[in-house]
Amino acid sequence: MASGDLLLRTHAGAPVLARAFPCRLRVSARRRRGLVSPLAAAKVGVAGRARPGGAAAVQKRRRRDEGESLSFSRVVTRRDAVDEDEEDVEGEALQLGVGAVTRGDEAGGVDGSYLSDTRFDQCVISSLSLKAVEDAGYERMTEVQEATLPIILQGKDVLAKAKTGTGKTVAFLLPAIEVLSTLPHQRNQLRPPINLLVMCPTRELANQVAVEARKLLKYHRSLGVQVVIGGTRLTQEQRSMQANPCQILVATPGRLKDHLENTPGFSTRLKGVKVLVLDEADRLLDMGFRRDIEKIIASIPRERQTLLFSATVPEEVRQISHVAMKKDYRFINTVIEGDEETHSQVSQTYMVAPLDLHFSILYDVLKKHVAEDADYKVIIFCTTAMVTKLVAEVLSQLKLNIREIHSRKSQSARTKVSDEFRKSKGLILVSSDVSARGVDYPDVTLVIQIGIPADREQYIHRLGRTGRKGKEGQGLLLLAPWEKYFLGTVKDLSISEAAVPSADSSVETEVKNAVRKVEMKSKECAYQSWLGYYNSNKTIGRDKSRLAHLAEEFSQSMGLAVPPAIPRNILRKMGLNNVPGLRSS
Numbered sequence: 001m002a003s004g005d006l007l008l009r010t011h012a013g014a015p016v017l018a019r020a021f022p023c024r025l026r027v028s029a030r031r032r033r034g035l036v037s038p039l040a041a042a043k044v045g046v047a048g049r050a051r052p053g054g055a056a057a058v059q060k061r062r063r064r065d066e067g068e069s070l071s072f073s074r075v076v077t078r079r080d081a082v083d084e085d086e087e088d089v090e091g092e093a094l095q096l097g098v099g100a101v102t103r104g105d106e107a108g109g110v111d112g113s114y115l116s117d118t119r120f121d122q123c124v125i126s127s128l129s130l131k132a133v134e135d136a137g138y139e140r141m142t143e144v145q146e147a148t149l150p151i152i153l154q155g156k157d158v159l160a161k162a163k164t165g166t167g168k169t170v171a172f173l174l175p176a177i178e179v180l181s182t183l184p185h186q187r188n189q190l191r192p193p194i195n196l197l198v199m200c201p202t203r204e205l206a207n208q209v210a211v212e213a214r215k216l217l218k219y220h221r222s223l224g225v226q227v228v229i230g231g232t233r234l235t236q237e238q239r240s241m242q243a244n245p246c247q248i249l250v251a252t253p254g255r256l257k258d259h260l261e262n263t264p265g266f267s268t269r270l271k272g273v274k275v276l277v278l279d280e281a282d283r284l285l286d287m288g289f290r291r292d293i294e295k296i297i298a299s300i301p302r303e304r305q306t307l308l309f310s311a312t313v314p315e316e317v318r319q320i321s322h323v324a325m326k327k328d329y330r331f332i333n334t335v336i337e338g339d340e341e342t343h344s345q346v347s348q349t350y351m352v353a354p355l356d357l358h359f360s361i362l363y364d365v366l367k368k369h370v371a372e373d374a375d376y377k378v379i380i381f382c383t384t385a386m387v388t389k390l391v392a393e394v395l396s397q398l399k400l401n402i403r404e405i406h407s408r409k410s411q412s413a414r415t416k417v418s419d420e421f422r423k424s425k426g427l428i429l430v431s432s433d434v435s436a437r438g439v440d441y442p443d444v445t446l447v448i449q450i451g452i453p454a455d456r457e458q459y460i461h462r463l464g465r466t467g468r469k470g471k472e473g474q475g476l477l478l479l480a481p482w483e484k485y486f487l488g489t490v491k492d493l494s495i496s497e498a499a500v501p502s503a504d505s506s507v508e509t510e511v512k513n514a515v516r517k518v519e520m521k522s523k524e525c526a527y528q529s530w531l532g533y534y535n536s537n538k539t540i541g542r543d544k545s546r547l548a549h550l551a552e553e554f555s556q557s558m559g560l561a562v563p564p565a566i567p568r569n570i571l572r573k574m575g576l577n578n579v580p581g582l583r584s585s
């Protein structure tokens with residue numbers, strides 16, 4: 001936290017405490033014990049003060065989505081790569097830590113600390129929303145919901161940071177719906193305005209947010225929600241928007257831009273936006289999405305409320321939040337200062353081993369996990385879509401119960417796999433970063449990450465697919481020796497080294513046979529995308545001949561004696577033509 005940020009800790013319900021502790025003396029006593037809600041504090045005049053504007057230059061980080069390189073245009077265009085048809089910071093900051101750890105039996109978790117003591121029925125929300133919240137089975141607010149609701153209801157712009165799986169979706173949807181429910185809604189309008197626009201970086205997340213919105217809208221009969229995402233026919237979406245226009249729109253950026261450019265009357269409807277939400281805000285504001293987001297923001301009214309939510313808010317996101325928010329926005333951070341951004345009930349380990357052992361290690365770890373936990377539910381994150389496909393094929397050959405999801409799959413296949421994984425146990429999902437953020441699969445027991453994640457934030461979001469709602473979970477990061485430097489970026493997290501399983505020759509033979517059975521085409525594609533991914537990595541991609549040598553190691557791990565040849569034009573686009581060790585075709 002930057003100097004000048006206000007440190008407050010919260011324990012119990014914001015609106016309730018505001019009534020319960022009206023005098024400065026009692027608030028101060030609770031502040032000393034770290035138990036004051038922001039609203040209570042604000043009432044007695046201890047609200048956060050403006051942060052000094054930091055004018056540090058915004059570092060433009062080149063990021064990858066889907067693990068594919070963004071640097072080689074047609075080989076992997078930005079469209080293919082990204083999962084999309086796929087002022088100085090002046091805000092007030094509140095640091096809200098978890099006061100007492102409560103045991104959340106009703107949440108089914110071992111540690112219910114993500115829940116606050118405030119019940120929804122103690123809040124100033126409409127009876128229609130309250131009934132819907134109760135029907136959804138939510139009784140107490142989560143910490144982030146408790147912390148943000150009163151401030152959003154005051155009409156403030158909010159940038160909120162809270163750990164993964166702690167209810168950020170309801171935290172922005174519920175107050176936004178409350179705002180909308182006070183607006184006049186005329187039935188039978190030909191093109192009714194869109195009043196709430198929620199942007200999400202992935203299609204799966206957009207669908208999930210719409211499902212949560214529908215739950216909360218159960219009794220708000222005059223309000224509706226619609227989703228526009230890539231991978232579906234634009235005309236189909238246009239027809240359904242015309243047939244049943246809704247006030248709430250959940251969208252991925254590329255597709256929203258398509259509608260802006262191609263759907264008659266759409267830009268007029270966007271002029272009605274009163275609340276804009278950027279879910280996974282840091283991802284939406286990074287370079288992969290920035291241009292689309294800026295265009296979208298330019299198409300909606302300046303006079304609006306903006307809500308940015310994420311489990312990670314790197315300093316540069318705070319620096320550029322003026323792109324979307326008013327200067328007097330509030331930064332609400334529910335991750336206590338000094339606490340890790342990951343969950344303490346998730347054990348994190350890493351293993352370092354040469355690439356040619358990775359499949360055997362993976363198989364060994366999975367076999368043990370499956371044997372130990374009949375209700376196992378594992379996600380394996382891979383660096384690129386094509387590497388994901390390869391790993392899924394190898395593990396399927398080993399007769400594990402595998403499903404595969406990445407951007408090269410059709411949207412219908414993605415939706416089917418995602419729905420199945422949400423409902424089932426006893427499954428292993430091999431995924432690219434399409435599942436890294438926001439996706440709420442219940443009861444994931446283990447998250448494995450093979451190879452370095454795009455960055456520290458991506459590591460945290462991927463790990464956050466387990467340990468949701470206070471439940472326990474495990475995380476394993478599997479690295480090659482030359483990837484070990486990544487550990488330096490997450491050294492503040494509790495990751496401990498795990499011993500590499502000792503070699504078992506029968507397992508190794510089994511794995512080698514499985515690898516051998518995978519089609520050559522899959523190996524070629526994996527090799528090319530692997531090369532693209534590490535080529536655009538600032539550390540590894542710097543030395544091209546070393547990169548070629550490492551790529552050869554990767555091709556050997558797929559059982560290839562000679563690395564596949566890559567079309568010359570693709571090598572050129574990657575800036576890798578004439579690099580010794582790389583073959584062109």
Ligand SMILES: Nc1ncnc2c1ncn2[C@@H]1O[C@H](COP(=O)(O)OP(=O)(O)OP(=O)(O)O)[C@@H](O)[C@H]1O
Pocket residue numbers: 107137138139140141142145162163164165166167168169170310311437438439440464468469
């Ligand atoms: N007050 C509540 N009580 C119990 N469960 C809740 C409550 N609010 C939300 N949930 C549930 O908690 C789960 C996690 O919520 P959600 O997906 O919004 O988390 P998140 O913080 O957005 O996670 P991520 O950072 O991964 O996007 C969901 O299943 C949601 O239905």
